[in-house]
Amino acid sequence: MRWHETIKTALEIAEKTRNLDLKQVILDLREALQDQRDENLRLREEVAVLRRARGVDDRVERDGVLVFLRPESPGGKREGPFCGTCYGQTGNLIPVSKAGGDNFKCAVHEYLKYIPPMIA
Numbered sequence: 608m609r610w611h612e613t614i615k616t617a618l619e620i621a622e623k624t625r626n627l628d629l630k631q632v633i634l635d636l637r638e639a640l641q642d643q644r645d646e647n648l649r650l651r652e653e654v655a656v657l658r659r660a661r662g663v664d665d666r667v668e669r670d671g672v673l674v675f676l677r678p679e680s681p682g683g684k685r686e687g688p689f690c691g692t693c694y695g696q697t698g699n700l701i702p703v704s705k706a707g708g709d710n711f712k713c714a715v716h717e718y719l720k721y722i723p724p725m726i727a
């Protein structure tokens with residue numbers, strides 16, 4: 608990132624001219640920029656999650672307590688199963704694993720009992 612270089616140069620100048628006040632201001636500025644960068648990264652991740660959720664929503668297929676994703680293209684395989692509770696609460700697709708019988712295990716919710724749909 609470009610501001611790193613600029614801050615570094617400014618710090619060098621402050622040190623060369625032995626200006627401690629200026630050096631402190633630059634260090635504060637660097638900290639503020641780092642906070643902004645972290646916030647920026649966090650927001651980018653949030654946007655990515657929302658974009659994924661939006662793109663995925665039309666493909667979601669509920670099947671009892673489970674959620675599947677319809678294939679992206681005809682003839683493709685549907686993805687899943689994912690936890691329907693987690694999807695309903697957060698929009699996140701958390702994979703579930705079989706836990707014997709009709710039970711599935713979600714990493715967040717422990718056991719889920721599979722309830723088959725009324726109409727197959």
Ligand SMILES: [Zn+2]
Nearest residue numbers: 690693713716
């Ligand atoms: Zn869950």
